[in-house]
Amino acid sequence: MPPGPLLPGPRLTGLGGGLFCVVAMFLMGCLDALLFGGYLPVYGVLFLPVCVLTALWVRSGDLLTAPVVVPVAFAVGLLPLADGRGGLPSRLMGLFTGLATQAGWLYGGTLAAGVIVLVRRVRWVRSRQRRAVGERRHLIG
Numbered sequence: 001m002p003p004g005p006l007l008p009g010p011r012l013t014g015l016g017g018g019l020f021c022v023v024a025m026f027l028m029g030c031l032d033a034l035l036f037g038g039y040l041p042v043y044g045v046l047f048l049p050v051c052v053l054t055a056l057w058v059r060s061g062d063l064l065t066a067p068v069v070v071p072v073a074f075a076v077g078l079l080p081l082a083d084g085r086g087g088l089p090s091r092l093m094g095l096f097t098g099l100a101t102q103a104g105w106l107y108g109g110t111l112a113a114g115v116i117v118l119v120r121r122v123r124w125v126r127s128r129q130r131r132a133v134g135e136r137r138h139l140i141g
Contacts, residue, residue: 011057011058011059012057012058012059013059014069017054017062017065017066017069018065018069018072020054020057021054021070021072021073022069022073024050024053024073025047025050025073025074025076025077026076026080028043028047028050029043029077029078029079029080029081030080032080032081033080038080038081040081040098040102041102043081043102043105044102044105044108044109045105047070047074047077047105048105048108048109050070051070051109051113052112052113054066054070054113055116055120060124063121066113067110067113070109070110070113071106074099074105074109078095078099079091079095081098082094082095082097
């Protein structure tokens with residue numbers, strides 16, 4: 001019996017992958033605010049698996065959207081964690097502070113998504129080339 005996949009393998013469009021990532025990070029931000037009082041390193045750790053899943057679940061034709069959407073999702077997820085007691089200016093300052101102090105997590109997650117996307121893209125291009133060569137040999141032979 002062949003082993004089954006470890007994770008489900010949905011194939012999301014670029015928009016679907018973006019929505020998944022943004023909604024997941026917003027929920028992670030809310031979860032962090034409720035359980036850990038807005039402790040930003042916890043949010044950063046939760047960001048990494050969301051980046052990996054986004055890069056793995058986006059379909060091959062939309063691969064390049066994953067590294068673009070993860071930083072946007074990181075910022076959206078920081079909204080529940082930003083201090084908003086002083087109104088909009090205070091919330092924006094909290095958002096910018098969170099982006100500045102957690103840049104390592106942001107860069108790390110974006111880099112992870114980028115590497116996964118590049119590997120998947122190279123494998124996809126090679127498989128298309130192999131199929132094209134096989135079809136040409138079939139037509140000639």
